Amino acid sequence: MKISYNWLQDYVRIKIPAESLAERLTMAGLEVKDCQKVGDDSVLDIEITSNRPDCLSHIGIAREAAAVTGSKLKAQSSKLKAQSSKNTVPIKINIEDKNDCPLYTARIIQGLKVGLSPDWLKRRLEAIGLRSVNNIVDITNFVLLDNGQPTHAFDLDKIAARQGGQKQELEIIVRRAKQGEKIITIDGINRELSSEVLVIADKLGPIAIAGVIGGKDTEVDSSTKAVLLESAYFSPKTVRRSRQKLGLVTESSYRFERSVHIPTVCSSQLRVEQLLTKICPNANYSKIFQTKSPNNKNSELCLDVDIGYVNNLLGLNLKRNEVISILNKLQIHSKPKGTLKINVTVPDFRPDLKISEDIAEEIARIYGYDNIKFSLPVISSAARVNADSVCKDAAKIIKRILCASGFSEVISYSLVSKDKTLILENKAQAIAIANPLSKEQEFLRPDLIAGLLDIAKHNFNHGQEEVNIFEISPQFRREDNVVKERLCLGLLACGRRINDWFRQAAVKQKIQVCFFDVKGALESTFDSLGIIDKISFKRLDSNIFVPGQAATVCMDDVAIGFLGAVKESLLRDYGIRRNNIFLSMLDLESILPAVNLKKTYKKFSAFPGMSRDISFVIAENFTVKGIENSISQKGIATLEKISLFDEYKDASIPKGFRSLSFSFDFRAKERTLKEEEVTAAVGAIKNLLKEKFSVTFR
């Protein structure tokens, strides 16, 4: 809200310059975002938090300014009194629901002459950036900015004209709009209303949207001679719904939504009269018609506040008298109660103060937050439960291994467009956003695939050849009508395996990443998580992968993820013009319970080992894993490791067969191996290969 420094001086004598005042207000919780000189005045742009509707006025800010500068508020001329005159037309106020409008006041002012505002009024409004319209409108605007109460002037003759000139009795109805009812508001917009919107109506229909904006056909203009002046309290919730429905925030709605001050509702009628008297001396005023005041519940609240509790909460050591004098500065009066407490009377303009903690904040902000010293809490060891530490450690390990394997971590948006959920086989699992911002963000992602492919595409389009990335994020699916959020790992690999100019120059080609790079990265990860022994890979046929180049990852034979070479058609759908892109996803929530990070040192043999290679031609339907398992199961105690080192097929090998070469490492724990026993072991392996797999040795 914009506040004029000179205007404040009407209420409080401020001896410090505007910039210093701005600084002090900021440090007391009224953040001054800007402080500008305007003519001989200064204007402070203050951000007012939603709990302080009392500060949406110059009077309110003046109270704060007095508190932070230690000045006294100027005494205001004694209570305003209505001049109230000859009764004109009686006003019948008809409130449909007291909850929407607990208090409504109206009076008729006649004998007006609409014209230019006096200079002082123009200056005030223009200083804070408002354009002067005419004396009547300017006065209602002035009152709003002065004491925070929105008032509204209807052109009385225009209301009468609506009823065919009938002036006998005026009925003002405050009611919810009927479905489909319409009104043209003063901004010229024809608005269709609904039952959520509260209106001011006459017998014929709405003449204003209560607390938000007036109607065009009862607007004050240069020919206006008489007005009906409204000052009311509209329910904050009701005004909030109205303005949300209409998509319109006005100075009035802003204040009603935050609640106005009931005593000011009534006094504003008099304030307008006071100002108007000087400008339109011939105006005459009807009595003020009003609904029965809500059994003045706005009366003052009394709170008992324990000084010890406040000191403890803040980390201060204030004496009771200091507290009383701090509160006094804010017009919050208090007196000692018992030995340790004070009894605080909360002024009616501070409905935000309800409990001791609210009073503590008032004390702290005037004492100065910056004057409170630093201390450190004593955190009891009982505070640490480490409930999901395995989860965090596991995630850290996964990140460490993958980063070391050359994969960079990415974070992509959780919201995706509908076509990015298509990979999902069961469409009912997709979770839609009820109020999306755009088509691009209509759904919660059901997997991490779309994000990874989009990032790959972005990088390809920007000249990046190697894209090796991973993401650890939740995916969202509806399962059995429940939203399931599961932490997943997604991984994408593409491009050269290693940026090795030296060896690549030797072989005259770039070594591209392949299926086994991705598989290996996953295997190292599983190894570090202590679950490698539970993991197996099974062939997967999927609509997103190249047939025969994909695998299901299983843990204890239960599927926990997949990996494979992405099918070209899917890549084209994403606008990616490259191939050999490998993708993997793992469900971390299934993995986490099995993670075993306990390490125990295992002794290794100090004796030399021996290595033997065996190459053979074998039918293609036998898998490497199957061969390795069979040999392992043979139980050769000295066989330390089996590793595949060559695989090929060419014209010399019959169709349906392939050549495999394995290297076998032998080692004994307690002694040096003898040549003969290794030869015997190799013989046994060869026999097995021959009998079980009918291989031909090469």
Added chain:
Amino acid sequence: MSNIDLNQVKLAANTEIDNTSSLKELGDLRIKYLARKGIIAGLFDNINKVEATSRPECGKQLNALKQEVTEKINQKALQLETTQTQDAGAIDITADGILPILGKEHVLHRLIEDACEIFTNLGFEIVTGPEVETEFNNFTGLNIPLEHPSRDTFDTFYIEASKSNQKLLLRSHTSPVQIRVMKTRKPPLAVVVPGRVYRPDAVDASHSFMFHQIEGFCVDKNIRFSDLKGVLNLFLKNLFGEDIKMRFRPHFFPFTEPSAEVDISCIICKGRGCSVCGRKGWLEILGAGMIHPNVFKNVGYEARRYTGFAFGMGVERIAMLKYGIDDIRLFFENDLRFLKQF
């Protein structure tokens, strides 16, 4: 085997060694003569063909030969190493080293980890919570009324309702985890909560509908506002450096009372005023306060038995300030040229 055999080998070896001009060739000679299956080893293998009486003498000579050739090769190697500057096998050592391909952790996660570590060193534990939340945990439990202007800063994505149950939403802050933790545990609590949050903001250089927060809270008997100041002062100095200044301004949050906004002196202009800090010299960095008694009531804690503080901050904003990043979209575009810088 005769002396002649030995002499011939010796002669051939000497000549060959003398004629060598590179270390590589010399290496080949070493293998030729001295390896396990080399010429001299071959001579040793033949020793059993010699008359038994001559064997010891023969062995002696062979050992002498082996010794001589070894020494000759070693000497030549030394000579070549010192004299030879233009070896045919020289490599251009100024050419690029082969960099191991290292992946990088995302800068936001790196920062979150660093920040959380500062708190865990102070005795806090890390807890996380789901991104899909209930209206209660996100709003009502935190003393944010559903129909009130104080909710306006928390515009929220809602999940399209399934047939039954309560309204679900994408959490608009990490504070719901306060409710989750406090509903299931009693103080003492010292918790830090990193996580992703959502607000329907149109995307531009400084707005994102998805971003990250770090939340912290500490609840026990006698936790004070001054403790909050002490913890945050320590945290911010750790994160931004010893020389930054910090200030607390009163503010309003529905879930804390008293509440504060915390500024640090501008790390760009050191408080003199620049475009980043709007010429103020201060940067707003986090929100904090003493947990509102209504929040304690909502999780079932006995009134005023405990006090506690809570704070929350936006990770992207901190990263942008710390690293001079001028566009929030960079974090989610995941351009490798960006990711690899951190």
